[in-house]
Amino acid sequence: MRCVSAMTGTRQMPRAWPYLLKTLYPASCVLCRAPGRDADTGLCPGCLEDLPRNRIACRRCAIPIGAGHTLCARCRRQPPAFDATLAPWLYQGSMIHLIHRLKSLGQQPYARLLGRLLAERLADRATPRPELILPVPAHRLRLRERGFNPAVEIARALSHANGVPMRVDLLKKVRVTEHQSALPREQRLRNLRNAFSLNGEIPARHVVLLDDVITTGATTRELARLLKRHGIARVDVWAVARTP
Ligand SMILES: [Zn+2]
Ligand SMILES: [Zn+2]
Structure with missing residues:
Protein backbone atom coordinates (compact mmCIF):
# COMPACT_ATOMS: atom_id res chain seq x y z
CA MET A 1 0.00 0.00 0.00
CA LEU A 51 -7.11 34.15 39.90
CA PRO A 52 -8.10 36.64 42.62
CA ARG A 53 -11.52 38.03 41.66
CA ASN A 54 -12.57 41.59 42.40
CA ARG A 55 -16.05 40.49 43.43
CA ILE A 56 -17.66 43.45 45.20
CA ALA A 57 -16.31 46.70 43.79
CA CYS A 58 -17.27 50.36 43.42
CA ARG A 59 -19.16 50.75 40.13
CA ARG A 60 -17.39 53.96 39.41
CA CYS A 61 -13.72 53.19 40.22
CA ALA A 62 -13.67 49.39 40.86
CA ILE A 63 -12.01 49.63 44.27
CA PRO A 64 -13.14 46.71 46.48
CA ILE A 65 -15.95 47.78 48.84
CA GLY A 66 -18.19 46.19 51.45
CA ALA A 67 -21.26 44.17 50.47
CA GLY A 68 -24.43 46.21 50.03
CA HIS A 69 -22.67 49.29 48.62
CA THR A 70 -22.47 50.39 45.00
CA LEU A 71 -20.07 53.34 45.32
CA CYS A 72 -17.02 53.91 47.49
CA ALA A 73 -16.85 56.87 49.87
CA ARG A 74 -14.43 58.74 47.61
CA CYS A 75 -16.61 58.48 44.49
CA ARG A 76 -19.66 59.58 46.49
CA ARG A 77 -17.75 62.61 47.75
CA GLN A 78 -15.89 63.53 44.58
CA PRO A 79 -17.13 61.64 41.49
CA PRO A 80 -14.42 61.08 38.85
CA ALA A 81 -14.86 62.17 35.22
CA PHE A 82 -15.22 58.56 34.04
CA ASP A 83 -18.62 56.93 34.34
CA ALA A 84 -17.88 53.31 35.26
CA THR A 85 -14.92 50.99 35.79
CA LEU A 86 -14.68 47.24 35.27
CA ALA A 87 -11.61 45.47 36.65
CA PRO A 88 -12.52 41.79 37.13
CA TRP A 89 -9.44 40.77 39.12
CA LEU A 90 -7.35 42.07 42.01
CA TYR A 91 -3.67 42.78 41.60
CA GLN A 92 -2.72 39.96 43.95
CA GLY A 93 -1.30 36.42 43.90
CA SER A 94 -1.09 34.78 40.48
CA MET A 95 -2.40 37.92 38.73
CA ILE A 96 0.82 39.69 39.79
CA HIS A 97 2.83 36.90 38.07
CA LEU A 98 0.89 37.19 34.81
CA ILE A 99 1.16 40.98 34.64
CA HIS A 100 4.80 40.95 35.75
CA ARG A 101 5.69 38.54 32.94
CA LEU A 102 4.05 40.83 30.42
CA LYS A 103 5.42 44.13 31.74
CA SER A 104 8.85 43.30 33.05
CA LEU A 105 9.89 40.34 30.98
CA GLY A 106 8.27 41.63 27.79
CA GLN A 107 6.52 38.37 27.07
CA GLN A 108 3.84 39.57 24.70
CA PRO A 109 1.92 36.26 24.51
CA TYR A 110 0.77 37.19 28.01
CA ALA A 111 -0.95 40.24 26.55
CA ARG A 112 -2.99 37.93 24.35
CA LEU A 113 -3.85 35.78 27.34
CA LEU A 114 -4.89 38.80 29.47
CA GLY A 115 -6.87 40.40 26.63
CA ARG A 116 -8.81 37.19 26.04
CA LEU A 117 -9.45 36.66 29.73
CA LEU A 118 -10.77 40.20 29.96
CA ALA A 119 -12.98 39.77 26.88
CA GLU A 120 -14.46 36.60 28.36
CA ARG A 121 -15.11 38.17 31.74
CA LEU A 122 -16.60 41.39 30.34
CA ALA A 123 -18.73 39.76 27.65
CA ASP A 124 -22.00 40.10 29.55
CA ARG A 125 -21.04 42.87 31.99
CA ALA A 126 -19.90 45.67 29.69
CA THR A 127 -23.22 47.29 28.83
CA PRO A 128 -23.86 49.56 27.07
CA ARG A 129 -21.10 48.53 24.73
CA PRO A 130 -18.53 51.27 24.00
CA GLU A 131 -17.86 52.28 20.41
CA LEU A 132 -14.10 52.56 20.71
CA ILE A 133 -11.23 51.24 22.86
CA LEU A 134 -8.50 53.76 23.69
CA PRO A 135 -5.49 52.20 25.44
CA VAL A 136 -3.79 54.43 28.04
CA PRO A 137 -0.84 55.88 26.11
CA ALA A 138 2.81 55.68 27.14
CA HIS A 139 5.38 58.43 26.56
CA ARG A 140 7.66 57.75 23.62
CA LEU A 141 10.75 57.60 25.88
CA ARG A 142 9.06 54.94 28.01
CA LEU A 143 8.08 53.11 24.82
CA ARG A 144 11.65 53.15 23.60
CA GLU A 145 12.80 51.77 26.94
CA ARG A 146 10.34 48.86 27.07
CA GLY A 147 9.78 48.34 23.36
CA PHE A 148 6.01 48.11 23.67
CA ASN A 149 3.04 49.47 25.59
CA PRO A 150 1.39 46.66 27.64
CA ALA A 151 -1.99 48.46 27.57
CA VAL A 152 -1.91 48.56 23.74
CA GLU A 153 -1.04 44.87 23.50
CA ILE A 154 -3.84 43.86 25.86
CA ALA A 155 -6.28 46.16 24.03
CA ARG A 156 -5.31 44.58 20.70
CA ALA A 157 -6.19 41.09 21.94
CA LEU A 158 -9.37 42.36 23.60
CA SER A 159 -10.50 44.19 20.46
CA HIS A 160 -9.83 41.08 18.38
CA ALA A 161 -11.92 39.00 20.79
CA ASN A 162 -14.90 41.34 21.35
CA GLY A 163 -15.01 43.20 18.04
CA VAL A 164 -14.89 46.75 19.52
CA PRO A 165 -12.43 48.75 17.38
CA MET A 166 -9.26 50.15 18.96
CA ARG A 167 -7.36 53.36 18.12
CA VAL A 168 -3.83 53.93 19.39
CA ASP A 169 -3.21 57.24 17.62
CA LEU A 170 -5.81 59.46 19.32
CA LEU A 171 -4.39 59.82 22.83
CA LYS A 172 -0.85 60.97 23.38
CA LYS A 173 1.33 61.22 26.44
CA VAL A 174 3.28 64.40 25.88
CA ARG A 175 5.14 64.70 29.15
CA VAL A 176 7.22 62.18 31.12
CA THR A 177 5.78 61.85 34.62
CA GLU A 178 6.99 60.35 37.87
CA HIS A 179 5.61 56.94 38.87
CA GLN A 180 2.22 57.61 40.41
CA SER A 181 2.56 55.00 43.14
CA ALA A 182 5.62 56.79 44.52
CA LEU A 183 3.67 60.02 45.11
CA PRO A 184 1.28 61.09 47.87
CA ARG A 185 -2.34 61.37 46.72
CA GLU A 186 -2.37 65.22 46.57
CA GLN A 187 0.57 65.22 44.18
CA ARG A 188 -0.71 62.56 41.78
CA LEU A 189 -3.12 64.75 39.84
CA ARG A 190 -0.62 67.61 39.75
CA ASN A 191 1.99 65.19 38.43
CA LEU A 192 -0.32 64.32 35.51
CA ARG A 193 -1.58 67.80 34.68
CA ASN A 194 -1.13 68.46 30.95
CA ALA A 195 0.64 65.11 30.58
CA PHE A 196 -1.80 63.95 27.87
CA SER A 197 -3.21 65.45 24.71
CA LEU A 198 -5.75 64.57 22.06
CA ASN A 199 -4.38 63.87 18.64
CA GLY A 200 -7.37 64.49 16.38
CA GLU A 201 -11.13 64.10 16.53
CA ILE A 202 -12.52 61.14 18.50
CA PRO A 203 -15.01 59.41 16.17
CA ALA A 204 -17.27 58.18 18.99
CA ARG A 205 -19.59 59.34 21.78
CA HIS A 206 -18.90 56.47 24.15
CA VAL A 207 -15.32 55.28 24.60
CA VAL A 208 -13.45 52.99 26.98
CA LEU A 209 -9.99 53.65 28.39
CA LEU A 210 -8.02 50.43 28.67
CA ASP A 211 -5.20 49.91 31.15
CA ASP A 212 -3.43 46.82 32.47
CA VAL A 213 -3.63 47.63 36.19
CA ILE A 214 -5.34 50.50 38.00
CA THR A 215 -3.30 51.55 40.99
CA THR A 216 -4.16 55.08 42.07
CA GLY A 217 -6.72 55.79 39.34
CA ALA A 218 -5.20 59.24 38.75
CA THR A 219 -4.15 58.49 35.16
CA THR A 220 -7.61 57.44 34.04
CA ARG A 221 -9.16 60.37 35.96
CA GLU A 222 -6.97 62.79 34.04
CA LEU A 223 -7.61 61.14 30.66
CA ALA A 224 -11.36 60.97 31.27
CA ARG A 225 -11.37 64.68 32.12
CA LEU A 226 -9.58 65.45 28.88
CA LEU A 227 -12.04 63.37 26.84
CA LYS A 228 -15.10 64.88 28.51
CA ARG A 229 -13.73 68.38 27.95
CA HIS A 230 -13.68 67.51 24.25
CA GLY A 231 -17.32 66.49 24.21
CA ILE A 232 -17.17 62.71 24.70
CA ALA A 233 -20.48 61.79 26.34
CA ARG A 234 -19.44 58.65 28.19
CA VAL A 235 -16.04 57.37 29.29
CA ASP A 236 -15.69 53.92 30.85
CA VAL A 237 -12.52 52.35 32.19
CA TRP A 238 -11.58 48.70 31.78
CA ALA A 239 -8.52 47.11 33.34
CA VAL A 240 -7.40 43.58 33.98
CA ALA A 241 -6.75 44.22 37.65
CA ARG A 242 -7.20 46.73 40.46
CA THR A 243 -4.90 47.16 43.44
CA PRO A 244 -6.99 46.57 46.55
ZN1 LIG B 1 -15.16 54.48 43.79
ZN1 LIG C 1 -2.37 25.90 35.98
Whole structure:
Protein backbone atom coordinates (compact mmCIF):
# COMPACT_ATOMS: atom_id res chain seq x y z
CA MET A 1 0.00 0.00 0.00
CA ARG A 2 1.31 3.41 -0.95
CA CYS A 3 1.46 6.23 1.57
CA VAL A 4 -0.34 9.58 1.13
CA SER A 5 2.79 11.56 0.31
CA ALA A 6 3.73 9.11 -2.48
CA MET A 7 0.27 9.42 -4.03
CA THR A 8 0.15 13.21 -4.04
CA GLY A 9 3.82 13.73 -4.72
CA THR A 10 4.17 16.01 -1.68
CA ARG A 11 5.22 15.41 1.90
CA GLN A 12 1.90 16.18 3.55
CA MET A 13 1.30 15.59 7.20
CA PRO A 14 -1.64 13.21 7.70
CA ARG A 15 -4.65 15.16 8.93
CA ALA A 16 -4.91 13.35 12.23
CA TRP A 17 -1.38 14.25 13.32
CA PRO A 18 -2.00 17.62 14.95
CA TYR A 19 -4.80 16.03 16.93
CA LEU A 20 -2.61 13.07 17.91
CA LEU A 21 0.27 15.35 18.92
CA LYS A 22 -2.06 17.44 21.07
CA THR A 23 -3.42 14.35 22.76
CA LEU A 24 0.02 12.90 23.43
CA TYR A 25 1.65 16.20 24.44
CA PRO A 26 -1.09 18.59 25.65
CA ALA A 27 0.10 22.21 25.96
CA SER A 28 0.85 23.05 29.56
CA CYS A 29 -0.65 25.81 31.74
CA VAL A 30 1.47 28.99 31.66
CA LEU A 31 1.26 29.30 35.44
CA CYS A 32 1.59 25.80 36.92
CA ARG A 33 2.84 23.83 33.88
CA ALA A 34 0.11 21.21 34.34
CA PRO A 35 -1.08 19.69 31.06
CA GLY A 36 -4.52 20.51 29.68
CA ARG A 37 -4.71 24.26 29.43
CA ASP A 38 -7.52 26.23 27.82
CA ALA A 39 -6.59 27.06 24.22
CA ASP A 40 -7.68 30.71 24.48
CA THR A 41 -6.35 31.73 27.86
CA GLY A 42 -3.38 29.37 28.26
CA LEU A 43 -4.46 28.54 31.83
CA CYS A 44 -5.62 25.25 33.33
CA PRO A 45 -9.09 25.26 35.01
CA GLY A 46 -7.49 25.31 38.48
CA CYS A 47 -5.32 28.38 37.82
CA LEU A 48 -8.20 30.15 36.12
CA GLU A 49 -10.35 29.56 39.19
CA ASP A 50 -7.52 30.71 41.50
CA LEU A 51 -7.11 34.15 39.90
CA PRO A 52 -8.10 36.64 42.62
CA ARG A 53 -11.52 38.03 41.66
CA ASN A 54 -12.57 41.59 42.40
CA ARG A 55 -16.05 40.49 43.43
CA ILE A 56 -17.66 43.45 45.20
CA ALA A 57 -16.31 46.70 43.79
CA CYS A 58 -17.27 50.36 43.42
CA ARG A 59 -19.16 50.75 40.13
CA ARG A 60 -17.39 53.96 39.41
CA CYS A 61 -13.72 53.19 40.22
CA ALA A 62 -13.67 49.39 40.86
CA ILE A 63 -12.01 49.63 44.27
CA PRO A 64 -13.14 46.71 46.48
CA ILE A 65 -15.95 47.78 48.84
CA GLY A 66 -18.19 46.19 51.45
CA ALA A 67 -21.26 44.17 50.47
CA GLY A 68 -24.43 46.21 50.03
CA HIS A 69 -22.67 49.29 48.62
CA THR A 70 -22.47 50.39 45.00
CA LEU A 71 -20.07 53.34 45.32
CA CYS A 72 -17.02 53.91 47.49
CA ALA A 73 -16.85 56.87 49.87
CA ARG A 74 -14.43 58.74 47.61
CA CYS A 75 -16.61 58.48 44.49
CA ARG A 76 -19.66 59.58 46.49
CA ARG A 77 -17.75 62.61 47.75
CA GLN A 78 -15.89 63.53 44.58
CA PRO A 79 -17.13 61.64 41.49
CA PRO A 80 -14.42 61.08 38.85
CA ALA A 81 -14.86 62.17 35.22
CA PHE A 82 -15.22 58.56 34.04
CA ASP A 83 -18.62 56.93 34.34
CA ALA A 84 -17.88 53.31 35.26
CA THR A 85 -14.92 50.99 35.79
CA LEU A 86 -14.68 47.24 35.27
CA ALA A 87 -11.61 45.47 36.65
CA PRO A 88 -12.52 41.79 37.13
CA TRP A 89 -9.44 40.77 39.12
CA LEU A 90 -7.35 42.07 42.01
CA TYR A 91 -3.67 42.78 41.60
CA GLN A 92 -2.72 39.96 43.95
CA GLY A 93 -1.30 36.42 43.90
CA SER A 94 -1.09 34.78 40.48
CA MET A 95 -2.40 37.92 38.73
CA ILE A 96 0.82 39.69 39.79
CA HIS A 97 2.83 36.90 38.07
CA LEU A 98 0.89 37.19 34.81
CA ILE A 99 1.16 40.98 34.64
CA HIS A 100 4.80 40.95 35.75
CA ARG A 101 5.69 38.54 32.94
CA LEU A 102 4.05 40.83 30.42
CA LYS A 103 5.42 44.13 31.74
CA SER A 104 8.85 43.30 33.05
CA LEU A 105 9.89 40.34 30.98
CA GLY A 106 8.27 41.63 27.79
CA GLN A 107 6.52 38.37 27.07
CA GLN A 108 3.84 39.57 24.70
CA PRO A 109 1.92 36.26 24.51
CA TYR A 110 0.77 37.19 28.01
CA ALA A 111 -0.95 40.24 26.55
CA ARG A 112 -2.99 37.93 24.35
CA LEU A 113 -3.85 35.78 27.34
CA LEU A 114 -4.89 38.80 29.47
CA GLY A 115 -6.87 40.40 26.63
CA ARG A 116 -8.81 37.19 26.04
CA LEU A 117 -9.45 36.66 29.73
CA LEU A 118 -10.77 40.20 29.96
CA ALA A 119 -12.98 39.77 26.88
CA GLU A 120 -14.46 36.60 28.36
CA ARG A 121 -15.11 38.17 31.74
CA LEU A 122 -16.60 41.39 30.34
CA ALA A 123 -18.73 39.76 27.65
CA ASP A 124 -22.00 40.10 29.55
CA ARG A 125 -21.04 42.87 31.99
CA ALA A 126 -19.90 45.67 29.69
CA THR A 127 -23.22 47.29 28.83
CA PRO A 128 -23.86 49.56 27.07
CA ARG A 129 -21.10 48.53 24.73
CA PRO A 130 -18.53 51.27 24.00
CA GLU A 131 -17.86 52.28 20.41
CA LEU A 132 -14.10 52.56 20.71
CA ILE A 133 -11.23 51.24 22.86
CA LEU A 134 -8.50 53.76 23.69
CA PRO A 135 -5.49 52.20 25.44
CA VAL A 136 -3.79 54.43 28.04
CA PRO A 137 -0.84 55.88 26.11
CA ALA A 138 2.81 55.68 27.14
CA HIS A 139 5.38 58.43 26.56
CA ARG A 140 7.66 57.75 23.62
CA LEU A 141 10.75 57.60 25.88
CA ARG A 142 9.06 54.94 28.01
CA LEU A 143 8.08 53.11 24.82
CA ARG A 144 11.65 53.15 23.60
CA GLU A 145 12.80 51.77 26.94
CA ARG A 146 10.34 48.86 27.07
CA GLY A 147 9.78 48.34 23.36
CA PHE A 148 6.01 48.11 23.67
CA ASN A 149 3.04 49.47 25.59
CA PRO A 150 1.39 46.66 27.64
CA ALA A 151 -1.99 48.46 27.57
CA VAL A 152 -1.91 48.56 23.74
CA GLU A 153 -1.04 44.87 23.50
CA ILE A 154 -3.84 43.86 25.86
CA ALA A 155 -6.28 46.16 24.03
CA ARG A 156 -5.31 44.58 20.70
CA ALA A 157 -6.19 41.09 21.94
CA LEU A 158 -9.37 42.36 23.60
CA SER A 159 -10.50 44.19 20.46
CA HIS A 160 -9.83 41.08 18.38
CA ALA A 161 -11.92 39.00 20.79
CA ASN A 162 -14.90 41.34 21.35
CA GLY A 163 -15.01 43.20 18.04
CA VAL A 164 -14.89 46.75 19.52
CA PRO A 165 -12.43 48.75 17.38
CA MET A 166 -9.26 50.15 18.96
CA ARG A 167 -7.36 53.36 18.12
CA VAL A 168 -3.83 53.93 19.39
CA ASP A 169 -3.21 57.24 17.62
CA LEU A 170 -5.81 59.46 19.32
CA LEU A 171 -4.39 59.82 22.83
CA LYS A 172 -0.85 60.97 23.38
CA LYS A 173 1.33 61.22 26.44
CA VAL A 174 3.28 64.40 25.88
CA ARG A 175 5.14 64.70 29.15
CA VAL A 176 7.22 62.18 31.12
CA THR A 177 5.78 61.85 34.62
CA GLU A 178 6.99 60.35 37.87
CA HIS A 179 5.61 56.94 38.87
CA GLN A 180 2.22 57.61 40.41
CA SER A 181 2.56 55.00 43.14
CA ALA A 182 5.62 56.79 44.52
CA LEU A 183 3.67 60.02 45.11
CA PRO A 184 1.28 61.09 47.87
CA ARG A 185 -2.34 61.37 46.72
CA GLU A 186 -2.37 65.22 46.57
CA GLN A 187 0.57 65.22 44.18
CA ARG A 188 -0.71 62.56 41.78
CA LEU A 189 -3.12 64.75 39.84
CA ARG A 190 -0.62 67.61 39.75
CA ASN A 191 1.99 65.19 38.43
CA LEU A 192 -0.32 64.32 35.51
CA ARG A 193 -1.58 67.80 34.68
CA ASN A 194 -1.13 68.46 30.95
CA ALA A 195 0.64 65.11 30.58
CA PHE A 196 -1.80 63.95 27.87
CA SER A 197 -3.21 65.45 24.71
CA LEU A 198 -5.75 64.57 22.06
CA ASN A 199 -4.38 63.87 18.64
CA GLY A 200 -7.37 64.49 16.38
CA GLU A 201 -11.13 64.10 16.53
CA ILE A 202 -12.52 61.14 18.50
CA PRO A 203 -15.01 59.41 16.17
CA ALA A 204 -17.27 58.18 18.99
CA ARG A 205 -19.59 59.34 21.78
CA HIS A 206 -18.90 56.47 24.15
CA VAL A 207 -15.32 55.28 24.60
CA VAL A 208 -13.45 52.99 26.98
CA LEU A 209 -9.99 53.65 28.39
CA LEU A 210 -8.02 50.43 28.67
CA ASP A 211 -5.20 49.91 31.15
CA ASP A 212 -3.43 46.82 32.47
CA VAL A 213 -3.63 47.63 36.19
CA ILE A 214 -5.34 50.50 38.00
CA THR A 215 -3.30 51.55 40.99
CA THR A 216 -4.16 55.08 42.07
CA GLY A 217 -6.72 55.79 39.34
CA ALA A 218 -5.20 59.24 38.75
CA THR A 219 -4.15 58.49 35.16
CA THR A 220 -7.61 57.44 34.04
CA ARG A 221 -9.16 60.37 35.96
CA GLU A 222 -6.97 62.79 34.04
CA LEU A 223 -7.61 61.14 30.66
CA ALA A 224 -11.36 60.97 31.27
CA ARG A 225 -11.37 64.68 32.12
CA LEU A 226 -9.58 65.45 28.88
CA LEU A 227 -12.04 63.37 26.84
CA LYS A 228 -15.10 64.88 28.51
CA ARG A 229 -13.73 68.38 27.95
CA HIS A 230 -13.68 67.51 24.25
CA GLY A 231 -17.32 66.49 24.21
CA ILE A 232 -17.17 62.71 24.70
CA ALA A 233 -20.48 61.79 26.34
CA ARG A 234 -19.44 58.65 28.19
CA VAL A 235 -16.04 57.37 29.29
CA ASP A 236 -15.69 53.92 30.85
CA VAL A 237 -12.52 52.35 32.19
CA TRP A 238 -11.58 48.70 31.78
CA ALA A 239 -8.52 47.11 33.34
CA VAL A 240 -7.40 43.58 33.98
CA ALA A 241 -6.75 44.22 37.65
CA ARG A 242 -7.20 46.73 40.46
CA THR A 243 -4.90 47.16 43.44
CA PRO A 244 -6.99 46.57 46.55
ZN1 LIG B 1 -2.37 25.90 35.98
ZN1 LIG C 1 -15.16 54.48 43.79
